[in-house]
Amino acid sequence: MKKILFYISVLLVSISVSSSAADSIMVQDAWVRSAPPNAKALAAYMKIINTSAEQRALISASSSRFGRVEMHKSEMHEGIMKMIPQKQLTVPAGGSLLLKPMSYHLMLMKPVSVPREGDLVDFDLRFDDGTVLHLRVPVRAAKSGRMMKSHD
Amino acid sequence: MDDKERDRNMSVKTGIRNFIMMGVLLLLAGFWLGKSKNSVPDIRELDFPSATVYEIPVPLPRFSLTDDGGQEFNEWNLSRKWTFMFFGYTFCPDVCPTALVDLNDVYNNLLEKGDLIEKKFKVPTQFVFVSVDPGRDTPEDLKEYMNYFNEEFIGVTGASGMIDRLARPMGAAYRRVPGTDDEGDYFIDHSASFLLIDPLGRLRASFPPPHDPGQMADDFRNIRNEFTAECCLPYQDTEQVIFDYRKEKK
Ligand SMILES: [Cu+2]
Numbered sequence: 051m052k053k054i055l056f057y058i059s060v061l062l063v064s065i066s067v068s069s070s071a072a073d074s075i076m077v078q079d080a081w082v083r084s085a086p087p088n089a090k091a092l093a094a095y096m097k098i099i100n101t102s103a104e105q106r107a108l109i110s111a112s113s114s115r116f117g118r119v120e121m122h123k124s125e126m127h128e129g130i131m132k133m134i135p136q137k138q139l140t141v142p143a144g145g146s147l148l149l150k151p152m153s154y155h156l157m158l159m160k161p162v163s164v165p166r167e168g169d170l171v172d173f174d175l176r177f178d179d180g181t182v183l184h185l186r187v188p189v190r191a192a193k194s195g196r197m198m199k200s201h202d
Numbered sequence: 203m204d205d206k207e208r209d210r211n212m213s214v215k216t217g218i219r220n221f222i223m224m225g226v227l228l229l230l231a232g233f234w235l236g237k238s239k240n241s242v243p244d245i246r247e248l249d250f251p252s253a254t255v256y257e258i259p260v261p262l263p264r265f266s267l268t269d270d271g272g273q274e275f276n277e278w279n280l281s282r283k284w285t286f287m288f289f290g291y292t293f294c295p296d297v298c299p300t301a302l303v304d305l306n307d308v309y310n311n312l313l314e315k316g317d318l319i320e321k322k323f324k325v326p327t328q329f330v331f332v333s334v335d336p337g338r339d340t341p342e343d344l345k346e347y348m349n350y351f352n353e354e355f356i357g358v359t360g361a362s363g364m365i366d367r368l369a370r371p372m373g374a375a376y377r378r379v380p381g382t383d384d385e386g387d388y389f390i391d392h393s394a395s396f397l398l399i400d401p402l403g404r405l406r407a408s409f410p411p412p413h414d415p416g417q418m419a420d421d422f423r424n425i426r427n428e429f430t431a432e433c434c435l436p437y438q439d440t441e442q443v444i445f446d447y448r449k450e451k452k
């Protein structure tokens with residue numbers, strides 16, 4: 051009897067884990083744009099995928115390498131590029147949100163030291179359902195037409 | 203039987219004939235429409251898909267800034283050169299690096315084809331990044347920042363009044379906005395177009411984002427072919443910059 055109860059409780063725990071959002075939110079192709087050694091701010095880009103049936107929102111991000119990480123969107127208004135801080139980044143149910151140059155990005159400010167190409171930068175992304183994703187994100191240069199050409 | 207077959211053949215033939223005639227008509231209509239579209243005369247945009255070219259170039263006022271080597275950079279630094287100019291600041295992690303990588307692609311496109319210097323009048327091309335954030339970007343900062351993208355690129359900054367003076371006639375607006383922390387940090391909204399200044403120091407074209415460096419390089423070659431002579435021919439032996447004297451009221 052005790053044994054059966056034990057198995058039931060194990061089952062319940064495993065159900066509660068799998069029904070939490072732990073794997074319904076994922077990050078793909080994350081990268082930090084490499085920057086000059088004296089850069090005062092950097093940017094990180096990625097694709098955030100939400101496989102759950104509910105909308106999720108990224109509510110904060112942090113990194114041990116930066117004093118401050120914000121969520122921003124670069125946006126054009128009457129010929130002027132603006133960086134607009136975002137309170138949260140919404141990822142639709144069963145959909146994704148792309149952070150990319152000239153659009154949504156994580157704004158990395160107050161670098162402890164500016165990471166170099168090839169370094170891995172740790173991030174904690176916190177979502178509105180309590181999920182925290184721990185990432186290690188590579189630093190690389192932005193792809194340019196020229197660089198793509200030199201690869202072939 | 204035979205007659206019927208001939209009839210059928212005939213009707214197939216007329217069918218085909220009608221079909222061909224309709225095709226010809228449609229083709230003609232297409233030509234006509236195409237022609238009438240071309241005759242709407244924004245030739246400039248057709249010639250230069252990535253650029254807005256000013257039929258009447260915009261003269262710039264005199265100005266005095268400092269380059270990333272600590273030297274004065276003024277209107278004479280624009281003389282007898284084609285200049286790509288971009289207004290930005292180094293605290294900008296998204297738009298400005300994207301722009302500088304694009305500009306570097308333009309540079310490399312020209313370099314690879316031996317086109318950095320215009321051949322007929324020997325007019326070189328320079329790339330200038332004007333920091334609109336003199337409070338945080340010193341010339342030394344700018345030097346290190348520019349070298350990361352291209353050692354040939356020139357970083358320039360100076361008193362904000364001088365930056366305004368240069369930026370305003372080019373329509374390169376910028377505006378300081380407070381950051382989200384309480385430590386006095388700020389961002390600067392700014393124009394993301396590349397500006398092209400001719401060898402007489404006049405704004406000749408602008409390249410609005412999103413930028414296609416290959417197209418920009420091609421358009422630049424064409425603009426240069428069309429307008430270098432008028433900037434150099436009469437003054438071949440004398441340096442010359444045209445100022446906008448209307449804006450020079452002291
Ligand atoms: Cu930003």
